[in-house]
Every structure is written in structure tokens, then in C-alpha cells.
Amino acid sequence: MRLSLVHARYQLLETFRIPIALVGSAFFPAASMLFFVVPFSGNDRTVATYATAAMVTFAVMSTNIFQYGIGVAEDRAQPWDPYLRTLPAGAAPRFAGRILAGLAMTMLSLIPVVVIAAVATEARISGPAFLAAFGTIIIIAVPFTLMGLAIGYSLPSKAAIVVAQIVFFPLAFGGGLLFPPDQSPGFIEEIAPFLPTRGAVELMWAAVGDFPVNPLSLIMLGVWIVVLAAIAGWAYRRDEGRRFS
């Protein structure tokens, strides 16, 4: 456990040394907040709160897909990773450290969204709802972490960058993150429940308001988690087999 924290600390340190990397993961959600939410949510407190929750989901998704997808793929290409395997620790502290650092980065990327919501919109949230949202963020980080790991462990870094960029926008748009609940265009209403972003954002909406969750979205979110876990696990074992067996 102590070693996991050490690994997390140095991974964060490496990330912070290139500040633009921080800006990157927080940029899209914050920009979407400024362009789509602030001008249009007006004085409606519920609309603003739901829109903020959607942008938080957006941020959780993009941060995790990018940081794991690209970070893991780049690390796999470096001889530093195998060197660390010769130290008297197994692969576990490095992996646990990566997840801890990933959670910290996720929380950091949310700060601009939450600050913009508090300052520039009518979005308001009660203490218990804030805690519920906090817990929900950790839950909805799971499928996107797995998606990032699946990309990072199965693709070389140049391909991982492209795939991460290709998947994140359709997931956000198709999942209805850019529209208020029930106001998405028709075709998005049709496909959204089948995307992991929809189940995730509905959980967030339920945490910050009294949104009735669509069971289909939740079931599909569960299916996504199982499938992504299987792909990530397969890719991880294949990578271990190639490099360390």
C-alpha cells in the first residue's frame, strides 16, 4: 500500500511537470460548460444543475479515456516500465499507483467545471447531494477507466491517441451529455441508453436531483463494465505475456 502511494505520487509528479497535460483533460468539459451551459441554462436552477452534472460526467469520461489510453500506451513503449519490474515489488504497486493517480487527476479535472457552475450559473447542490455526486463520480469512473486501460494495453501509443480522440466525442454526444434530460434529438434518445455515457450521466442526475433512472441505461452500463473489464483484462494479460513471460 505504501509503495502504491509512492508510485501514485511520482506518476502525478510526472504529469504535473507538463502542465499542458492537465489543461488538456480539463479543457473540453470546461469549454463545453462555457459555450453550452452558461449561455443557455439561464435562470433555471434544475436545468443548470443537470447540465453541470452532465459536464462532470463528460470530464470523468474524457479524463479517464485519455489518461489511461495514452498514458498506458506510452509507458509500455518505454524501457523504464520493465526496469521497475526488476525492483523488489511485483506489478501490483505500479498498477494500483496508476489507478490512485488516475482518480486524483479525475477529481482535478472536475474543478473548473464545478467552479464555473458555481460562479456563472444557477446550479446549486445540497451537502448530501454533493456527497452522493462525489460517490457517483467514483462509480462512473469505473467503465471509462476500463475503456482507457483497454485502449492503452491493446494499442501502440500513436494508435491509442487517435482511438481515444475518436471515441470520446461520439460517446459524449450520443449519450446525450450535451443536452438537458429528455431534450436530446430523437435519434440520440434512441441510441443513448445503449452507450455507457447515458447510464453514467443518469446516475449523476439522480445524485443531484430527482431524476428517474431508465433501467435500460443502467443495465447497459453494467454490460459495458463487464465487456470493458474483459477487454482490458485480456489486453493486460496479452501485454504481460508479450513483455514479461
Next chain:
Amino acid sequence: MILARAVQATRRYGDVTALDRVDLDLHAGELVGLLGPNGAGKSTLLSLLVGLRRTSSGRVELLGGDPRDPAARRRIGMTPQETGLPPTLRVGEVVDFVSAHYADPVPRAELLGRFGIDDLARRQTGGLSGGQKRRLAVALAFVGRPRLVFLDEPTTGLDVTARRELWDGIRQFHADGGTVLLSSHYLEEIEALAHRVVVLGRGRVLADDSVTAVRDLVGVRRVSLVAPELPSLPGVRGVERIDGVTHLLTTDADQLVRDLVGSGVAFSELEIRPTSLEDAFLAITDGAGPEATGTPVTVGSDAPSDAVGSDTRPAQPADV
């Protein structure tokens, strides 16, 4: 006491056999050189000994255990490749990070001082020169107060002064009772440091003997000259023609020159040089393979250039 051992260790990558039934015992207090051209299996053998890879058949032991068990690696050290250092971390941070894995690490200042890079502690590794990175990489092998260190081509790319300083550091560790397995393409480096040398070629142990014995074994000279046509000469172990220059490999250059003169052939630009180990071993083990041809070689006295061909094994990962 045996600190590390390979018993009939074999490693295949797909169809390629990188290591073929290798036996090796490393005794406490030894400084052993591991010699061989790229692709000989040096890195594969090291990766088995430090637990990065599994044997396909046979077995390896490290400090009485399985190297794949982290506990067995507590008292070993290994050099990372310099290209692998995280570029944004400072030198001191890299040392602290690696130190965190050991129960009783060498204090940072002492470690960096021993390798002459204590003034670099605040620098990011990405901004270091190749030589500075190399020294840091070698220093990292010693951070956990190891009994046994594996140094994979520790001085590749260093200038003369830096190489000698690193050698001093390695000698000091050995003088204090440490055990070293050091891989290199350079006979000179092995001669300067090691007492015993293990020569690998195409995954096999070709020789495992004292440095003197192996030096005699590889005492092959390259006699180069420009001549239209050469008669068959005794004692020639190999002939190459590159860009109009004929290169003859022989263990007795003096006799060869006498024979040349005696034969009456008109030749010019005669040159006699020590060969690379690769040349020497390919000549001796009569295994002239694809990587033996057409490689101009120079093994200088002080500044060996990297004369060996590129690693051509497809399934081999980055040298570790």
C-alpha cells in the same frame, strides 16, 4: 556460495531460440563479464536472471529463490537503459523513487557522490547528457545495497573519462565484496574489470574461462590490403572483400604478412588491426552468419565505436 545460476536455461521467442541450454553459476564475490555481439542472447539471459522473463525450459535461480518472486530481488541491482528514465523527473526524485522499494537504501547524496553526479540532483533527467544519464542509470543499480548487480552494457556511449570513472565505481563495489555480472560488446571493458568471462554467441555459451584464456582465444587480427588476386594462404580464417579492400582474418598476422610478401603478390595499403569479438568468434566458431558479412569493424584501444550490426531478431523486445 552461488548467488545466481542458470541450468540448461533456454528461451525461445516464437520460432527464434534466443538462449539455448545455457549453464551459468555466479559465485559470491565474482566480477564476471558477459561478452557477445548483439543478438547473442546477453540481454535475454539477464532478463531471465532478474525475473523479467520466464525460461522456455531449464531454470534460473537468484539468491536461492525464483527471480520472478519479488523477495528474491531484494538484494540485486540492475541498470535501466538510459533512454527509459522518466524525462520530467529530477535526478534526485528518480533516486528517491527507486529507493522507496528497498528497506535500507543508500542515502541519495552518498549514491550520487559515488558516481560523480551529486551536482545534478535538481536537474530533470530529460536534460542530462547521454553520459550523465548513463551514470545515473548505473547508480540506480546500487541504491538498494545489493549483493549482486547486473550491468547491461553500462558504459555504452560514454567518453573515456566517464567510462574510467564508472569502472572505478564498479571496481569499488567489487572490492567491498559485491558480485557483478557485466555485459558488454567490448573486450577492452571486460579486460579492465572482469576476472572471468562468459562468451555468448547465438544463444550458446561459447567460452567460460579466465579473461586471459579468452583473450588468447579471440586473438584474431584483421589484415586489410588492396590486391588484385590473392593466392591461397595458410592460417587465414576468413576472407571478406569490401569496396575493393580485402580483409583477411588470422590468428598469426606476422606469419601471414611473411607469406604475403613471399608470394610475390603486388599489394598496397596494408593494415593490421585487432578484430571485434564478433569477427573473432565467428571466425573461430566457423559460424559465418548473415550478420558477419560486410560490417566494417574497429576495436580501438580506448574509444570503441559501436561496431556490431543491428539486432535483427524480430521477436526480441527492447534490450533490458
